[in-house]
Amino acid sequence: MAEQQDQQDPQDPVAAAAESGSESEDGEDGERRHRRLLEAISALSGRKRRKLAERSEAGGQVSEFNVTCKGAGEKLVLSELLKPIRPKSALSSVRKELARVKRKAAVELPLSKEEAKRVVREAAYVTTSKDVGKWQQVVLQNRRSEQLVFPLRQDIPTVTPLERVTSAWKARTPLEQEIFGLLHKTQQPITDPLLTPEETASLKAMSLEENKGKWARSRAIMAKYDLEARKAMQEQLARNKELMQKVQVEPPEEEPCEVPEEDTGAVAIPTGVSTANPWMLGKPSAPAPEPEAQEGPRDGTVPGAAESKEEMEEEEEEELSEEEALLQDFEQKRQARQERAGSPEGHGAGETEASAERPGDSPIPPFCAEEPVSTGLEPPPQAQEQLLLSEQLHRVQTMEDVEGLAKEEPVEEQEKPVAPRAGKQVQQQKERTAGDRHAEKTTDKKKMISLEAVLDGKPQEMDCPSLPVVVEEEEGGIDQRGMITEAFAGDDVVADFQREKRKAEEAAKPQPVNLVLPGWGEWGGTGLRPSTKKVKRFLLKPPPAPPRKDQHMPHVIISEKRNIHAAAHQVSELPFPFERHQQFEQSIRTPVGTTWNTQRAFQKLTAPRVVTRAGHIIQPISAEDVPDTAPGSGASPREEALPQRQAPSRRRPHRKAR
C-alpha cells in the first residue's frame, strides 16, 4: 500500500502537470500508452494478430480527432502570437456542455390540461376580483350614507341666470317690439338686467385702464406733467377697484339665509332703514333696502374725488333725456328684479360653496351627533339573528286588533334562549344602569302623570278670550261646578289624596332592623322578653332617608319604585346597535317633531334613507354615476358628500316659499 502510495505520489505531480498542461497532449500520451498496452496484451496471447496498418504521419486533413504534427505546414500569423500562450481547446466548451447536460435532470413534463386551466382560472380570478374591488369605496359610501336619491343619475335642476334666458328670447308681438324700441331708445338694459349702459359707462369712465372718461383722459395727459394729478388719478383708480370688488361680491352676501348649509335663524336685518318705526310706511313689506345700501358706497366716492364726480354727473345729465321719470320708474323695477335675481344667484353661490366644502366635509352630518341610531354604528352581522317578524295565525285588520296585540306579551321574548354569557352581561348592564333607569322611569312616570295633569282645571281659565264669552262661561261654569259638587258630594278627593300621600311617605321610610335573638346571654323560654338593654343594642336604626322630592308639593306623589304599568312600555334591555345606555336614552330623548324643532331641522331629522321617484326607472349603478371613482382611482373624498349634496338640492323649493 505504502509503495503504491509512493508510486502514486510522484505520479500525482505529473498528472497534475499533465492536467494543467495542454489537454491535447495529455490525450496523446494516454493513447500511446493504451496502444502499448494493447500490443502487450496481444503479445501475451501468443497468437499473432494481424496488425492493422495505422497511419502515424500527419495527414492532409487536419482534424482534432486525428493525431497531428503540430504546426506542420501552418503559417505563423501575427495574431496568433498575440493570443494567450495556451489557447483554449475547442473541445473544452463541448465538454463543459456535456457535463452540464449530465448534471441536469430530465425536462419537466408540460402541465396537465386540468392544471393549466386551473392556473388560468386563478390568475383570472385574481385580476377580476381586483377589478371589481374598485367599487369597494363606492359601496361602503352608499351603505353608510344618510340619504340615497334614486335614480342616481338625474339632471339636477340648475338655475339659469336671467341674462341667458333673456338673450334667447326675442320680441315678437308689436307690443313687445314697441317696448323693446323704447328700451333701446333709453338705453335700458335688455339682456343684462343688472347694469344700465350708463352705469357701465360710468364704471368704465372711472377705470383708468380704458382711458375713456373725459376727466380721466385729461388727467392722463396732465399726469405726464403734474405729480398731483397723477396722485389723484391713482387714488381714483384704487377707489374704483374697491367699488368694483364690492359690486361683484355683494349679490351672494345679500341673502345669507339662502345659503343652504346655514340655519335660517339669522335673517338679514335691513341696515339702511331707521329702526324707529320701520313698518308703518303703508306697504306691507318695504322695498328691500339693498339698493340704498348699494348706492351708499357709490356716493361715498364723492368726497374722495368730489369735483370729478360732479363732472361726471354733469356728463351723465347731458345723456339723460327728458324721459327721466320713465327711467326712474324702470330703475325701481330693475332693482326689484335684482333683488329677486339675487335668490337664484344665492343658490348658485351656495351650491358652489357646498361643492367646494365637500372634500373637507366630515362624512357625518351635524345632526348625527344627537342620534346614535343613525351614526355609522354598523351592526356586526352576527348579532342579526333576531327574528324581524312575529308570525301568527290571526290577522290584524282593525285598530282594536292592533291594540290587542300591543297588550299581549311579546311571544318571541319568552322563546328566545338566553345565552349564559349574555345573561351575565345583562346583569352587569343592569347594575351599571340602575341609576340611569331612574331617569327613564321618571320620564315614563311623567307620562303617566301627564294624563292627570291634562285633566287639571287650567284649560277652563284659558278659554276666555273676550268679555261676553267670559260672562257666559261664568254662568255655565257655576252651573257646572254646582253639578260637580252635587255629583261628588260624598267623596273628598283632596283628603283622600293626602291620606294616600301620607301612606306612601310612611311606606317609604326606612324600617329599623331587628337583630335581637332571644335567649342569648340570658334566660329564654315562653313568656320571657329580651331585656331592654339587649333590644336597645341589637335594634339597628337606619340612617334617616333623604328628604322626599315631593316634600313641598302637596298635590304630587313622586314614587321611584318600579311601576309595572309603565314597565310594559319600557325597553328592558339595551337594544343591539347601542353600546351604552346613554346613547340609547339620548336617541330617545331627542324629539323629532315640528313641535320641538324648526321646520328645517324637522326636515333634516326626518329625511328618509332612500328616496325614489315614482315612475322613474332606476338603472344599475355605473361608472358614470360616480365620476370621481373612475376605475383605478380608488376612493375620493369628494363623492363622500354625494348623497348629501343631492339632499339640499331636492329641498330647495321649500326654502323659496317664505
Added chain:
Amino acid sequence: MRVKILSRNPDDYVRETKLDLQRVPRNYDPALHPFEVPREYTRALNATKLERVFAKPFLSSLDGHRDGVNCMAKHPKSLSTVLSGACDGEVKIWNLTRRQCVRTIQAHEGFVRGMCARFCGTSFFTVGDDKTVKQWKMESPEYGEEEEPIHTILGKTVYTGIDHHWKEPVFATCGHQVDIWDEQRTSPKCSLTWGFDSISSVKFNPIETYLLGSCASDRNIVLYDMRKSTPLKKVILNMRTNTLCWNPMEAFIFTAANEDYNLYTFDMRYLESPVMVHMDHVSAVLDVDYSPTGKEFVSASFDKSIRIFPVDKGHSREVYHTKRMQHVITVKWTSDNKYILCGSDEMNIRLWKANASEKLGVLAPREKAAMNYNQKLKEKFQFHPQIRRIAQHRHLPKSIYCQIKEQRIMREARRRKELNRRKHSKPGSVPFVSERKKHIVAVVK
C-alpha cells in the same frame, strides 16, 4: 291720557301673495312643550298601528296564462310592461297600468325555460324545451303580419336559462354549458364549461358587465369572466342553488336562492363564506330578485309565499301570501322600486306593493312630511316592546306557521345534540362551526 297699543310688524303676518303659506308664529321654548318623549311615543304607537291597519300589499292578479308561469322579464325601458312565459310555451306581454295582457305568443313547444329583454327594449329572447333560442320583437306585428320570431337558433341541447348583456349585443344561455352568443351569429361566441352537470341559471353582472354567475345542479355556483372566456371560481354548497341575482348597486355582491330553504349573499371576492345567510322560508327558494336600490331583495319559494329581505339582515322584513297563491316560481321587483311581481304555479301573476302600507299616488307635501315623520318615529321607538310587537305581527297561513314551528323544534334538537356531543367528547374535537360556514362544502379554484 296715554294709550298703550300693540304695534306689530305686518311683515310677520301679512303674506306677500295669497299663494304664500300662512305664517304660524311659534314659540320653541321647551318649557311650553313638555313631555316630548311620551308624546312622541304615543305618536309612534299610533303610526305603527296605522301602518299595520293599512298594510294591504296585494294589488291585483294578472290571469290569462293556461299553465304555470315559469319565467318573467322586466322591460328595461317601460315600467308598465312586463313579460311572462308559461309552462305550455306561451309568452304573454302585460300592460300593468291597464292590468291586461296586450299580446300572446306561442313561443315554444314545452316550457318556456327562460326569457330576457334586450337592453334597449326593442326585442326579447326566449329559450324553451324545444332546444331553440328565439328573438322576438317587442312591438306586436302589423295587421296581417305573421307572429314570427326575428331569429331562431336551433341548439343541440336544451337551454334552461338566458340572460342578456346590459350594454352589448351579447347574450348568454345555459344548459349543458354556458354559451355566450353574439346576436348576429347562430353559433355561440364561446362556451364555458366546468364540470358536467346541467346549469340552471346564468346571470350577467349589471355593473361589471363582463362578469357572469351561474348555478348548476351539482350544487355549485360558478363565476365566469367573459373577457377572458374562462371560469373564475366555484363554490359548492350543501344543496343545489336554483338561481342567483346580482346586486345592482354593489358590483361584487350576489344572492343565491338555495334548495335548503335559505338564501346566501356572497361577496364574490371572498367566496369562502357568505356575507349573510337569510333564513325564513320553509321550503326551497326558487327565485330571487334585487330591488333596484340594492338595499333589499325579494325571494319566491316553494312554500307558497314570497318574502322581502333587507340585504344586511338574516331574516325577512315582510312575508306575502294569499290563499290562492301556490308555489311561487318566479319573482321580479319592478325598476321603480315600488312593486313586486310574482308568477306562480296556478297560472297567475300577482302584483304587490313593495312597501305594504304605502299610499299609492301623488302625495301632498304635508302628507309626505307626515309620512317621513311617522317613519322616523317608528324607527326611533322600534325597540319599545309594544311598538315592536305591533310592527312585527304578520299573519301566516296555518301550513307555513306549523312548518316554521316544526323546523324550529328540529333546529333546536340539532343544536342540543351538538351541544351534548361537545360536552361528552374531548375538548376541541367537536369544533364550533358558524352558521355561515356550515353550508359551504368547498371552494374550488
